[in-house]
Amino acid sequence: MSLSRVGLIGFGTVGAAVYELIETNLWEAFEVTKVAVGNPNKARSAAIGDLLCDANELVRSSEVDVVVEVMGGESPALELIKTALTAGKRVVTANKELIAKHYDALMEFGGDLRYEAAVGAGIPVIQVLKTLARTNRIQSIQGILNGTTNYILSEMEARQAELAPILRESQELGYAEADPTSDIEGFDSMYKIAILGAIASGEQLDLTQIHREGIQEMSLQRVQEAAEHGKRLKLVATWSRESGARVVPQALPMDHPLARVDGVLNAVKIEGDFMPSLTLMGTGAGGRATASAICGDLVASAPSTMSS
Amino acid sequence: MSLSRVGLIGFGTVGAAVYELIETNLWEAFEVTKVAVGNPNKARSAAIGDLLCDANELVRSSEVDVVVEVMGGESPALELIKTALTAGKRVVTANKELIAKHYDALMEFGGDLRYEAAVGAGIPVIQVLKTLARTNRIQSIQGILNGTTNYILSEMEARQAELAPILRESQELGYAEADPTSDIEGFDSMYKIAILGAIASGEQLDLTQIHREGIQEMSLQRVQEAAEHGKRLKLVATWSRESGARVVPQALPMDHPLARVDGVLNAVKIEGDFMPSLTLMGTGAGGRATASAICGDLVASAPSTMSS
Incomplete structure (x- = not known):
């Protein structure tokens, strides 16, 4: 098997974990040859000091076979990915x-563009949904797709606290971003359900048509009222063939498969016309779980018998 | 895309559902051209009357590209599959x-031999575990892999009844086989965890070394005692890198991810060195769920862009 040379765009929590996973478990098949970072002046692991290069250079480099993009955001990621694909590189x-x-x-x-880690971190929901969509008419998808809001809702109930202090603490612990808008207002969940809906339906969803409510107005009182009725509040992202996608806090009865998905866990339930119900649950955030999905894509994209 | 011609060995609940799924969702890519059944004199759907042929003929037929074996058992299935593979046919x-x-x-x-439906019916645990095992060192696997025993244990608790009457009723309803030994005594779970352990470790497990206890001795009293301690009895199949495989009834605390997997649901929890925890849960028995997995293999094995 030939060695694939990996160019890594982004070296935060996820990028560093991808590097570590390759070094630990995939060193026979992959080698990181280039790393592009947002701010090269920041202290970086000594191991990658020699690999640093500009992202625009990386996606064109003859020393890179596959590009891993974990910088996030729309621009310049889109142009970098297109340039890499045009140059014949695989992209994850x-x-x-x-x-x-x-x-x-x-x-x-x-x-060859792969994006397993875009939804549910280490939960292989993209792979599973693609397989299922080839044989089943997918009827609906329902998920808890954002670990930050799920952690906050879990802590509000467990500690009988309001959102603001839990959010502040989450930020101090690194569970929530300094600017938590994308998580708290449901944008992150919306992007994820839009991807799943696109796979299920075969075409892109119009994001402006997705009803989106976050948890920014969530009160302890609402959490308590749900608990009194034997229910648990969750930020649920839903897609169905009839009604499209939406992101809304919902009080789920305790026997619902998503009700007991607590903390930073993610879960997604898929219903097809032949497979009545399939639920995937697991670590939905964090560097190592995300790296696991990214490296699964790396291996699947490798031109060798390894992916058979 | 060229049409793949399917030869179906077995036309019970699963075989008939495979036929229906192909006719409903995959008719553009697949066509059933031959069907072999155990007893051709039994009444069969008119639709397949013209397709009937001997299994030995089917696996050699020039009108079959891919063989689906759903007859079960060791012999003659093994020889039929080897003959089909030798003849260059794909096998599911x-x-x-x-x-x-x-x-x-x-x-x-x-x-090209695929076997997704051998474990967990419609739950794509083979695909997911193979992907995960390529990037993670799998540490342990724990599952409820037999729908019949799980249904019986669930009903014993829900209806406060002994095993014998529930088993008898399950047989009348078609949930349990006339000879329930394989399910009740844990053979079915043992085969399944052996397959998962083989994928995780890369080599076949010695079945004679697997500790296996079934639920044949299970009493309502034991179910009740577990419930009094806030636990639920499940037939749990386990593999770990250190201790190998075993199948044993266990009293699981209610916050364990497998404790609330009731009725004919199956579930499996996988732990890797980078992905800490991944649980898959879904319909683990029945013709349509099993057909969903078999047809996923059919599509994946098809020599076309459909599988990309």
Whole structure:
């Protein structure tokens, strides 16, 4: 098997974990040869010091066979990915916003682009949904797709606290971003359900048509009232063939498969016409779980018998 | 895309559902051209009357590109599958006993052999575990892999009844076989965990070394005692890198991810060194769910862009 040379765009929590996973478990098949970072002046692991290069250079480099994009955001990620694909490189990305907003264009662009880590971190929901959608007419998808809001809702109930102090603490612990808008207001969940809906239906969803409510107005009182009725509040992202996608906090009865998905866990339930119900649950955030999905894509894209 | 011609060995609940799924959702890519049944004198659907042929003829037929084996059992399934593979045909099987007992030989035999439906019916645990095992060192696997025993244990608790009457009723309803030994005594779960353990470790497990206890001695009293301690009895199949495989009834605390997997649902929890926890849960029995997995293999094996 020939060694694939990996160019890594982004070296935060996820990028560093991808590097570690390759070094630990995939060193026989992959080697990181280039790393592009947002701010090269920041202290970086000594191991990658020699690999640093500009992202525009990386996606054109003759020393890179496959590009891993974990910088996030729409721009310049989109142009970098297109340039890499045009140069004949395989591309693996965890960028949910990019895939959700440019699904049709990227699918039509051609080339080997994979994005398992864009939804549910280490939960292989993209792979599973694609397989299922080839044989089943997918009827509906329902998921808890954002670990930050799920952690906050879990902690509000467990500790009988309001949202503001839990959010502040989550930010201090690194569970929530300094600017938590994307998570708290449901954008992150919206991008993810839009990707799943696109796979299930075969075409990009119009994000402006997705009803989206976040948990920014969630009160302890509402959490308590749900608990009194034997229910648990969750930020649920839903897609159905009839009604399209939406993101709304819902009080789920305790026997619902998603009701007991607590903390930073993610889960997604899929219903097809032949497979009545399939639920996937697991670590939905964090560097190592996300790296696991990214490296699964790396291996699947490798031109060797390894992916059989 | 060229049409793949399917030869179906077995036309019971699963075989008939495979036929229906192909006719409903996959008619553009697949066509059933031959069907072999155990007893051709039994009344069969008029639609397949013209397709009937002998199984030995089917696996050699020039009108068959891919063989689906859903007859079950070790012999003659093994010889039929080897003959089909030797003839250059792709093979899809749901035969857990066969894969568990001949894993190494079949992997070494070469050719395109797939067996997603052998474990967990419609739950794509084989696909997911293979992907995960390529990037993670799998540490442990824990599952409820037999729908019949799980249904019986669920009903014993829900209806406060002993095993014997529930088993008798299950047989009348078609949930349990006339000879329930394989399910009740844990053979079915043992074959399934042996397959998962083989994928995780890369080599066949010695079935004679697997500790196996079934639920044949299970009493309502034991179910009640577990419930009094806030636990639920399940027939749990386990594999770990250190301790190998075993099948044992266990009293699980209610916050365990497998405790609330009731009725004919199956579930499996996988732990890797990078992906800490991944649980798959879904319909683990029945013709349509099993057909969903078999047809997923059919599509994946098809020599076309459909599988990309």
